Amino acid sequence: MSSGDTTEKVEKEHRPSPIDVHVGSRVRLRRTLLGMSQERLGEALGLTFQQVQKYERGVNRIGASRLFDLSRVLDVPISFFFDDLPGSVGGSQGFASRVAGFAEAQEGFGDDTLHRRETLELVRAYYRISDPSVRKRVFDLIKAMTPVE
Structure with a gap:
């Protein structure tokens, strides 16, 4: 060797x-x-x-x-x-x-998108929304803004 x-x-x-x-x-x-x-x-x-x-x-x-x-x-x-x-x-x-x-x-x-600080901060902010109906509307808004695959 x-x-x-x-x-x-x-x-x-x-x-x-x-x-x-x-x-x-x-x-x-x-x-x-x-x-x-x-x-x-x-x-x-x-x-x-x-x-x-x-x-x-x-x-x-x-x-x-x-x-x-x-x-x-x-x-x-x-x-x-x-x-x-x-x-x-x-x-x-x-x-x-x-x-x-x-x-x-x-x-x-x-x-890896899941490990970016921006992603983590976004997820934390999302879950700090205490009202489930508001959180659902934010989720729906983001989905509506993304391109269709």
């Missing part, structure tokens, strides 16, 4: 798993939708905000008990963290193939 091969192997070993990145991004999404800072989430979990950052980036893997704590603090079912995971449900494709396909899909995923 050449030194180039060793370097490549080490880099691959330290790259976050696509699943860990996805779960971390779902933690960030929910935390942001709640208007919660990384610091506040960390306090609720007994962690530093730097540890929360590492979880959200997928650098540190989230264990089962921590995932349980996150679901409680963020008020979502554990399944929320795996929602929208491509190929994660059903199908005859093997797990390794699904993960490899997900990793390839993630590479072109830099401009």
